[in-house]
Amino acid sequence: MSVTSIKNWAEDDRPREKLLLKGKSSLSDAELIAIIINNGTKEASAVQVAQKLLASCDNQLQKLAGLTVKDIQGLKIKGIGEAKSVAIAAALELGIRREVISKKKETIRTSEDAAAFLQAQFQHYAEEVFVVVFLNTGNKIIHYEIVSHGGHSATIVDTKVIMKKALQQNATKLIISHNHPSGNLQPSKADDSVTQKIQEAARLLDIEMLDHIIVSDMGYYSYGDEGRL
Incomplete structure (x- = not known):
């Protein structure tokens, strides 16, 4: 079973286009992660893959931010391999460092x-x-x-x-x-x-x-x- 490609979604529902049209604050956590992982699988869109990832961490970004690359891979979410795990970990680390700088x-x-x-x-x-x-x-x-x-x-x-x-x-x-x-x-x-x-x-x-x-x-x-x- 395949899902409708994000390319076929209404323009303001696609994460990248939505960010450009409405700004980054308009995107959900899953949509932001979908932009990082870029694409999904035959069975799930990038947003759906991102939603599964968040669900595995009780929908808490703080929990996700605490995971290592190996931890993310260990969740065994289809569509998230080593390269995407690295990208996710790197993006979250940037967020943590930004927070550190703002609080320092x-x-x-x-x-x-x-x-x-x-x-x-x-x-x-x-x-x-x-x-x-x-x-x-x-x-x-x-x-x-x-x-x-x-x-x-x-x-x-x-x-x-x-x-x-x-x-x-x-x-x-x-x-x-x-x-x-x-x-x-x-x-x-x-x-x-x-x-x-x-x-x-x-x-x-x-x-x-x-x-x-x-x-x-x-x-x-x-x-x-x-x-x-």
Whole structure:
């Protein structure tokens, strides 16, 4: 069974033409993805393929943005092979980077500033990652880096690696952070232990640890705001 080609749709229903006629904001998520994947299959249009992709992620772009190329291929959606998976992942990464830039402040004044930047950067990850933000004496961001990747519920952090990177960046302050893919923002005993360990190591090197922030798509938790540093 074949479907009607997008070429035969009314002009204002075709994703590309619709974007040109009505602007990008007029397109649904599926239509935007359809433009990225370019074509569908004999059984489904590009829009229908895109709809299947979104449905596999509960119609949540944030979930889709957290998938790797292999993850997208693993969904086994007909019409989305390696090349299209790469294109989708690249387009979503651009969106994430744009969000990071829009949220990034050169100087971190509050936990809210730091959390906004960190959420934009990696709340989308399906796995737990640990990030360190390095700052100078004026609280200006010098560098930030993911120092550890983990599974869905934990990541292993090497304190020595963090301190080495802090010295390499000539940082006088730092903020550590990790995400909770589950959405639960409450810190675990392991989180408490890592916080204390890194804070003690930083203190020995005269580096101030400003905060440990846990982020998810539900919000953030600040050790500093809770008086736990």
